[in-house]
Amino acid sequence: MQNKSNMSVFLKGILKENPVLVLILGTCPTLATTTTVTGAFGMGIAALVVLICSNVFISLLRKIIPDNVRIPCYIVIIAGFVTIVQMIVKAFFPVIDSLLGVYLPLITVNCIILGRAEMFASKNNVVKSALDGMGMGIGFTLALCGMAFIREVFGNATFAGIEIPFLVPYKIDFLVKSPGGLLVFGMLIALVYVLTHGKAPIKREFSCAGCPSAGSCHTGSCQLKGDEQ
């Protein structure tokens, strides 16, 4: 991982390792805040800021923090930055604050941020961590905005609160509701899969290679069963 170029660290978050659509992290805020483009954008930017700050901070402290208390330390750092972001949003963007509601403080427990802290920032230097945070944050924001765009434009016939007159008679209310959100979510995941893996999914042999416990399994019996099927 150390030898990867800074550019690729930054770019992978946007599509190849998109936190929402590939890593499937942070699904809860994704579904909840994508009913409006404004809310999705605010959520994305708030998470982006927290991601960069916490990644940099954790990366700086990665050699100081003992292993056995690393998770509490991460949580304290993340919660601190989330609260700061929350204060700033409340002070300067009250509209976004009212749109995000409880999901803003809940960024603290957003898997993306803790996940990146644990998976990346605690093992990489400051520059790479910052780039990773930025890439992941932008990926998160883009995924949210894309989803919100579909849901708001087709579900509510508005864009960022502005009505789109010719779509009003064709509103798909379902999209604004939670099941509609899941549907759009699934479609976007499929789309990203197609974009990153090519048109047809690689037809995989049913063998030990595709089994998550292949590493610890040495009997080879699953191989046999797989072949029979």
Next chain:
Amino acid sequence: MKSLIKSVITLVCVCAVMASLLAVANIITAPIIEKNNNAAANEALLQVMPEGEGFEEIDISKFELPATVAQAYKEANGGYVFRLVTTGYKSNFIIMCGINADGTVSGAICLSSNETLGKEKTFGENFVGKNSDEVDTVDIISGATKTTEAYRNAVKDALNSAIILGGGSVDIRTEEQILADNLSSALPSANGKFTKLFIVETVEGIDKIYGATNETGYVCVVGEEFIGVDNNGNVITETSAENSQNIAAQIAKIKSSTIEKLDISGYTNIHKNVISISKTASGNYVVETKGAGYGIKGDDTYHPISGEYIVVRVSMTKDGKIIDCLTVSQAETDGIGSACADEKFYGQFVGKNESNYTEVDAISGATMTTDGYKNAIKYAFDAVKIIEGGSTDAE
């Protein structure tokens, strides 16, 4: 052990650093957040005072404001906004009213209510630009009397409150309070507890007589004057010699009055709604009758909901002049027909006779109650005429 201490110290340090970062962020953002929150709270205030700015809540416990005032805000240009909680047809009728610095209403809206007709939603518009002298020119909406009257009174309270907060003084006592205060000052020994006497003798020169509940004396109302009389008939408040002599005489007359219940079973032509008739030694009559109020179909249809008549007690001279009138019991629609139990209504019959007793103001929105009441009075007139031996066209 060493690693444990290191872990603890690291965690404490991380917490300390984050806490100080939070403190800095809080110092910067706290005033702005508070300003934003105030702006949201001010939205309702701006609705009634669109040009207002810099609203500040006033601690109203320091002032003697009308009871309806729940919250008061002072505006930078000298205006006030009041949140008033009153009772119209139903309770919890909440009104926001803004008063400009020049004492006119800048706006009034109903924030929430349980009223039935929805008249309160737009009624506030009528008050815009009115001052405390003009507020009575806003007409009550017929059929929604309770709602609109409560609204008007609330706006009056707001206007008065603005005067009080501005350093002026206004008599904010209700009519009942004024009456109670006047009575108490006329006869302090009654400890403020009075009941209006039901008068059965013709009294001259006295409008109303109140008796102390603890039987220490009476208070006679003559015009604007409240005159206290002790139990021995001595006038205790200062008044003209003429008044004092007359009052002493009248009180003595009332105290010496005796009353006897008549047996009316022999008079078959007395209307069946007449409950009882009594006669005083001086020849006056006290008649109790009942009238069918709301839901009336014939003269004696029961009240459809409560099954109760309006029971009326009337005292009159033998030639049919009403001395006093009182609603004994009623079960008319609460808030509408129940106004027939108010002295404001039944007091109108005092001094009337058979030819003009129908000329009283009807209870708004309760025509059937009013008609039932008038019928009850008519039965009383008829009954007295029958007993006196005169002719009657009673059915």
